[in-house]
Amino acid sequence: MSEHRRRSQEPRPEGRGDSYSGGAGGAGGGGTPPGGSALPDGPGGGDEERPLSRVEARKAARSGGRRAANGSTAGGRSRAEAGPAKKKRFIDYPRYGKTGVRRWLPSIKQILAMILFFLASIMGLAALAYAMVKVPDPNANTTYQSNIYYYADGKTEIGRTGQVNRQNVTVDQIPKHVQKAVIAAENRSFYSDSGVSPKGLLRAGVTMVKGGDTQGGSTITQQYVKNTYLSQERTFKRKFSEIFIALKVDRQMRKDDILVGYLNTAFYGRNAYGIQAASQAYYGKNVGDLNVAEGAYLATLLNAPGIYDVIEFPGQIDKVKGRWAYALDGMVKEGWLDKAEREKLEFPMPIKPKPAANKAGQAGYLMKVTDQYIKANKLIPEADLARGGYKIVTTFEKDKQDAAVAAVHDQLTSELKPEKYEADKYVRTGLASVVPGDGAVVALYGGPDFIQQEYNDAVRRDIQAGSTFKLFVLAAALRNGGADGKPIGPDSMYDGNSKIPIKLQNGQIFKDDKTNQPYLAPNEGDTSYGPIPITRAMEKSVNTVFLQLAADVGPEKVKQAAIDAGLPPDLSSFQATPTMALGVAPPSALDMADAYATFAARGLHADPYFIKEITANGSKKDVPRHEPKQVFDKNVADTVNQVMMRVVDNPPLGDGTGREAKKLGRPVAGKTGTTDGNNSAWFVGYTPNLATSVALFREDPNTHARLSLKGLGNRDAVHGGDVPTLVWTAYMKAAMQNMPSQDFAQPGEKYDEKNKVAPSTSAPPSSARAPSSPPPSSPAQSTPPPPSNTPPPGNGPQGSTGDPGGSQTPKPPKSTPPPTETTGGPGGGPQGGTRGGGANGFIIGGGRGGG
Numbered sequence: 001m002s003e004h005r006r007r008s009q010e011p012r013p014e015g016r017g018d019s020y021s022g023g024a025g026g027a028g029g030g031g032t033p034p035g036g037s038a039l040p041d042g043p044g045g046g047d048e049e050r051p052l053s054r055v056e057a058r059k060a061a062r063s064g065g066r067r068a069a070n071g072s073t074a075g076g077r078s079r080a081e082a083g084p085a086k087k088k089r090f091i092d093y094p095r096y097g098k099t100g101v102r103r104w105l106p107s108i109k110q111i112l113a114m115i116l117f118f119l120a121s122i123m124g125l126a127a128l129a130y131a132m133v134k135v136p137d138p139n140a141n142t143t144y145q146s147n148i149y150y151y152a153d154g155k156t157e158i159g160r161t162g163q164v165n166r167q168n169v170t171v172d173q174i175p176k177h178v179q180k181a182v183i184a185a186e187n188r189s190f191y192s193d194s195g196v197s198p199k200g201l202l203r204a205g206v207t208m209v210k211g212g213d214t215q216g217g218s219t220i221t222q223q224y225v226k227n228t229y230l231s232q233e234r235t236f237k238r239k240f241s242e243i244f245i246a247l248k249v250d251r252q253m254r255k256d257d258i259l260v261g262y263l264n265t266a267f268y269g270r271n272a273y274g275i276q277a278a279s280q281a282y283y284g285k286n287v288g289d290l291n292v293a294e295g296a297y298l299a300t301l302l303n304a305p306g307i308y309d310v311i312e313f314p315g316q317i318d319k320v321k322g323r324w325a326y327a328l329d330g331m332v333k334e335g336w337l338d339k340a341e342r343e344k345l346e347f348p349m350p351i352k353p354k355p356a357a358n359k360a361g362q363a364g365y366l367m368k369v370t371d372q373y374i375k376a377n378k379l380i381p382e383a384d385l386a387r388g389g390y391k392i393v394t395t396f397e398k399d400k401q402d403a404a405v406a407a408v409h410d411q412l413t414s415e416l417k418p419e420k421y422e423a424d425k426y427v428r429t430g431l432a433s434v435v436p437g438d439g440a441v442v443a444l445y446g447g448p449d450f451i452q453q454e455y456n457d458a459v460r461r462d463i464q465a466g467s468t469f470k471l472f473v474l475a476a477a478l479r480n481g482g483a484d485g486k487p488i489g490p491d492s493m494y495d496g497n498s499k500i501p502i503k504l505q506n507g508q509i510f511k512d513d514k515t516n517q518p519y520l521a522p523n524e525g526d527t528s529y530g531p532i533p534i535t536r537a538m539e540k541s542v543n544t545v546f547l548q549l550a551a552d553v554g555p556e557k558v559k560q561a562a563i564d565a566g567l568p569p570d571l572s573s574f575q576a577t578p579t580m581a582l583g584v585a586p587p588s589a590l591d592m593a594d595a596y597a598t599f600a601a602r603g604l605h606a607d608p609y610f611i612k613e614i615t616a617n618g619s620k621k622d623v624p625r626h627e628p629k630q631v632f633d634k635n636v637a638d639t640v641n642q643v644m645m646r647v648v649d650n651p652p653l654g655d656g657t658g659r660e661a662k663k664l665g666r667p668v669a670g671k672t673g674t675t676d677g678n679n680s681a682w683f684v685g686y687t688p689n690l691a692t693s694v695a696l697f698r699e700d701p702n703t704h705a706r707l708s709l710k711g712l713g714n715r716d717a718v719h720g721g722d723v724p725t726l727v728w729t730a731y732m733k734a735a736m737q738n739m740p741s742q743d744f745a746q747p748g749e750k751y752d753e754k755n756k757v758a759p760s761t762s763a764p765p766s767s768a769r770a771p772s773s774p775p776p777s778s779p780a781q782s783t784p785p786p787p788s789n790t791p792p793p794g795n796g797p798q799g800s801t802g803d804p805g806g807s808q809t810p811k812p813p814k815s816t817p818p819p820t821e822t823t824g825g826p827g828g829g830p831q832g833g834t835r836g837g838g839a840n841g842f843i844i845g846g847g848r849g850g851g
Contacts, residue, residue: 145388149367151398152442152612158394159363161356161371165281166273171260173288174275177337178295179259184330185299185323187220191255196222196246220262222246227265267383268298269306270353282309282350292337293348296327306375306382311352321347355454362405364450366396369459373610377624380614393613395440403734404431404445411726412696413448415713423711426698429727430457430589433692433735436597437628439606441590442690443735458589461571463695466673466720467541468592468682469562469583471599473550474538474643476561478636482552488534490643494545496529496537498522502547502578510551510578521547521582535643539656541672546581555580564631566595566605583673589695592684597691599640599669602745603632638747644669645744648685660725661685664732666741672720679706683724685732688742692732694724 149158268278279287331337416424431445446456477488483505499520502510537545555576574585598605607626614621647656657672670685684693698707709718
């Protein structure tokens with residue numbers, strides 16, 4: 001221990017002139033006590049010293065010795081030599097007196113100070129922004145215009161939509177239960193919040209950072225501000241302005257005024273702006289007459305206007321009912337609705353939309369299907385589309401659309417006498433025309449007048465396809481071959497007798513689900529053809545051949561071939577069984593035109609589309625282009641085309657079911673189809689330039705059930721080779737008059753003898769197998785003449801479709817039997833309920849077609 005700590009300290013003399021001697025100093029004074037330090041000289045001339053503290057002693061030891069007296073050489077230095085103490089910095093960073101990492105780590109005080117500074121800055125900026133943002137005049141930044149739809153030339157106008165449909169009402173005119181339903185669905189804290197929801201803003205911010213829509217966190221006040229004062233653009237700037245304007249509006253306006261303003265400006269779908277217009281559009285009544293359930297449904301629409309329209313999109317009904325229940329349950333939770341009353345409420349189905357007068361004729365069909373395409377591909381938000389200002393150039397060509405209307409009128413409607421014949425009532429036709437390899441839809445006939453009949457018959461999926469489906473069976477057979485691995489070609493022989501059992505790949509006989517008995521399908525007129533090549537079976541539309549062919553190839557492969565060609569996979573009655581060869585699935589006319597176009601383009605499939613260009617305020621919007629995809633080998637597609645050409649032109653017999661299409665005067669391939677009970681009739685045909693389908697049927701206007709075509713135009717029956725082929729030919733003549741004639745490509749390889757397969761052994765022994773020797777390469781020349789019970793060409797039905805076997809006559813013989821090729825479910829319609837249906841992209845859904 002140092003000396004100065006061992007010695008006790010003596011009292012310091014009171015006079016500064018007296019010296020304190022530690023033993024080494026002289027009398028008067030300049031001595032320094034051991035372990036001491038010199039003090040300033042006093043008046044008496046002596047130096048006073050004080051002992052070192054522990055800290056000072058350690059510092060002195062580190063610096064090389066004790067502090068010496070003035071003028072001493074004992075190491076250390078005097079206080080005078082040390083200089084003044086270092087001043088503290090305002091921000092002590094890097095931290096003084098710290099070493100290593102700790103020097104650079106901020107202290108707790110510094111961290112708290114930074115947080116407080118950041119919050120104060122944010123509050124200051126928010127206050128500045130609040131002061132600077134002005135509430136603009138209502139609608140100062142919002143303009144309502146018409147959308148203009150053009151034909152493909154970009155000049156000829158189809159029609160206009162987008163005019164604002166709104167009738168403002170006061171808060172007293174809106175029932176309290178409707179107001180509460182909207183608050184329960186949209187913003188339950190409406191009456192207590194400040195106009196902005198911090199939680200909602202945080203959620204919206206996260207969504208925007210992730211690249212989603214800049215929306216989703218708005219209160220009713222914010223939505224009112226957006227609708228009334230701002231544009232619908234989805235940007236940070238608009239959201240920023242919306243927040244501060246909402247804060248100001250919340251302070252300047254009463255909550256009830258904000259609520260009624262929102263209800264009067266919100267978009268509900270069906271071109272309805274405001275609660276009054278929505279009430280009329282969905283329930284045909286004034287807002288004051290809405291009940292609780294109806295008010296809750298209109299509140300539900302605010303979340304997704306248009307898409308939650310369960311009439312136009314019946315497939316959304318479960319989701320809509322969930323949102324509807326959420327609104328009602330919220331009313332119960334907030335004490336605005338009695339729980340017992342809530343439990344009694346049932347979902348209120350809205351009425352059908354009423355078409356606008358500016359959509360008369362074909363315009364309404366073309367504009368509506370274009371709007372559905374826009375929605376399905378999310379090209380324009382629906383609310384923005386309804387506000388207008390868009391120039392939309394479609395793929396529809398004016399001359400071809402006019403040709404479609406004229407063909408239906410000249411070949412069908414002009415001959416109908418509904419006042420005289422019951423069968424001439426409620427006749428409907430769908431026509432679709434597609435460019436092969438591109439997908440552009442150039443014509444679409446959905447009905448005679450959108451005002452009189454709004455539902456588009458060209459895109460509905462509730463009309464059974466009949467024998468037009470046999471093309472896909474052939475394509476699957478050519479692509480995959482039989483279950484034994486052997487290839488199947490157009491000259492492969494099959495048993496063409498009527499009502500023969502169908503043998504499955506596992507060796508079992510295919511049975512009817514209802515009777516559990518062998519499925520014995522008849523050919524048209526119960527005609528038996530004996531051994532027959534596939535090509536000849538296609539010419540005559542022989543049911544039993546294609547049922548067995550589907551079983552040999554595998555129904556799953558047949559279904560996949562149809563899907564690859566363009567049919568939607570979710571069609572009703574699209575089960576993978578041999579019966580799919582008879583066309584029990586109900587595609588739309590557009591679906592069939594698209595699928596057949598795949599073969600016209602030599603196996604290249606392109607999704608159908610309706611829009612070439614969209615512009616708004618002079619700038620173009622991105623429009624999707626579907627890249628074509630090679631889904632069938634060219635050789636397969638070319639072979640299919642050669643077989644389908646024989647349906648139209650099969651010299652020397654000239655008895656193909658689609659022979660009326662030969663009058664087009666250029667190479668044509670196609671297939672006729674008629675369903676069981678004569679409930680529908682089809683012709684789908686194509687050239688290398690254009691593919692077109694025509695579907696004909698009758699429908700009960702109330703139940704939407706299929707009605708038989710028997711008696712139409714005073715005919716005993718109507719088949720695919722009859723009116724549909726006549727309409728198709730008339731349309732194609734006009735549509736293709738300025739298009740060059742083009743031949744189909746020949747297959748790159750031929751299916752010769754080594755490719756032939758024997759028919760299935762499931763048929764009776766006498767006619768089950770093909771002859772042991774292969775048939776000649778030309779089935780038209782080598783096939784035996786039809787059996788004696790087959791009517792001669794030009795006189796009666798031939799083939800499974802019930803198509804007339806020759807030139808059309810006004811009234812076929814009364815002995816013509818009804819078609820028997822397919823069975824189907826009860827008649828279905830386009831609406832929801834028990835008839836099924838649903839939205840599929842831009843295509844309108846529907847129930848099962850009658851069969």
